[in-house]
Amino acid sequence: MLTIIVMMLAAGAAVAEIRIPMVFLKQETDRPPTLSNLDPIPDDLGEKGAHLGLSDNQTTGAFLGHKYLLETVLIPVGGDPLAAADQALEQTPFLILDVPADTLLKIADLPAAGDALLFNTSSADMSLRSQNCRANLLHTLPSYQMRSDAMMQFARTKRWDTLALISGEHPEDQAFADALRQSAVKFALSITAEKTWTFDTDMRRNAAQEVPLFTQDLGTYDLLLIADELNDFGRYIAFNTWLPRPVAGTEGLRPTAWAPVVEQWGAAQLQSRFRDLANRPMRPQDYAAWAAIRSIGEAVTRINSSEPADLREFILSDTFELAGFKGRPLSYRNWNGQMRQPIPLVTQSALVAQPPLEGYLHQHNELDSLGLDAPESACEAFQ
Incomplete structure (x- = not known):
């Protein structure tokens, strides 16, 4: 019995050494004026989703001895996002990015980002999933x-x-x-x-x-x-x-990626927890940031590693699945880094449907009937 206890304590000590620091990097931008002020953009858009993902990771990590940390870095209008990203990469290889598409590419191309694992949570730009893809950049926000x-x-x-x-x-x-x-x-x-x-x-x-x-x-x-x-x-x-x-x-x-009217498949519980945290409804960029943090946490839990190369390999594998409260397990396309996910079709008051719809088949995964399929993507970085 004493031997078993010693072995369990030794195993626990080994697990406790895993520490996963992450940085949520957000560039503030000037938005053009619109005809209505009925839908103001929250100042903490995306950030609160990341913090909810952190809370979920910490809940699981507490049992496994995995320690998750999250720092938020806000870059003001006119600030230098590359300098901020370089500084963040000195602390961690895990960056959750809320920046424009051109800035995403510049950050992904930084020498310090070569071995990093970056997540795009705000840009739906098609070229990022095609000719301008980067092997170290994954996408949790759906493409256009x-x-x-x-x-x-x-x-x-x-x-x-x-x-x-x-x-x-x-x-x-x-x-x-x-x-x-x-x-x-x-x-x-x-x-x-x-x-x-x-x-x-x-x-x-x-x-x-x-x-x-x-x-x-x-x-x-x-x-x-x-x-x-x-x-x-x-x-x-x-x-x-x-x-x-x-x-x-x-x-x-x-x-849309997410809306307050998505309540099935346990989503009501996620909606409630987010509202308690942020005092507002969860938006698509919040969901994307949450999914990025949870993807890291799920991978760390499954393979018991904090090495970005190991985590990236597992996240892009057929074994990885993320419970995303959309009725189907979420995964990543290994040809361009896009997270597969159903797309809710919503009105202001109801969920009408959630494609992929019945009858739209695919030889590998029905979720790949949405967006660029492997033969359609010009991405070569993942080959």
Whole structure:
């Protein structure tokens, strides 16, 4: 008996040596003005999701002797994100990044980041998952095309074959509009008319007069798509169109990584814990940061290691699974580092569907019917 106790204490001491420091690095940016102030961006967007993930990791780690630490580094507008990233990499190889796409690439290319494990939690940029991918950079936020593919699966299922599209002028709007066009082709749907939103007047007073005229020449269509990533004008389109048609995209029926109306599969418990922590609903970037921290914690728990190379290999393996409160285990694509995940289609009040939908099959994983599949991605860094 004494021998067994000594062996258990020795094993416990060995496990207790595992320490996992992490840094949540966020670059503050100026957002362009919008027509409405109804949806202010929380100052702690993403950060609170990371802290909830830390709490979950610490709960498991307490039983295993794994110690998780998280430091938040906020870079002010005009600050130097590369210097901040270099300093963070001196402390840890695990960075959770909330920075623009071009900054992500610069951080991933830092000499100190060569052996690091980085997570993108804020950029849906398609090139990061394709020609501009980096082997040390994983993505927990869905790409634009994952969201647009989910939308088109639903439209195809509903037999809404003819589509119209209104997009904003901001780069994010145009990126999502491009994804919608590609997904329409992928699922054999037709976007027969497009317009760009150019109004700069106060739509709170003029929407009922201006929007019908603006949409009159879109012709006949089954579904109106809105690409308004900044939540600027889309709210004024619904119920004001010339033809009475459903609206989807960034307004109406929305494909998103996460929303307060996702309550199945144990999600209500996650929503409640986040609200207790942040005093607000959980948003997609919060979920992405939570998933990044939990991915590290799940990998450390499974292989009992804190080496970034070992953790990366396991996270990208077929063995890794993360319980993400979406009804299916989450995993990572080993050809571009994107986290596989269902995409909820939601309205303000309800979860309508959660693609991939029944009938959309894949030879390996049905979740790969959303976003860039291996033959479609130009990423070579993971080969």
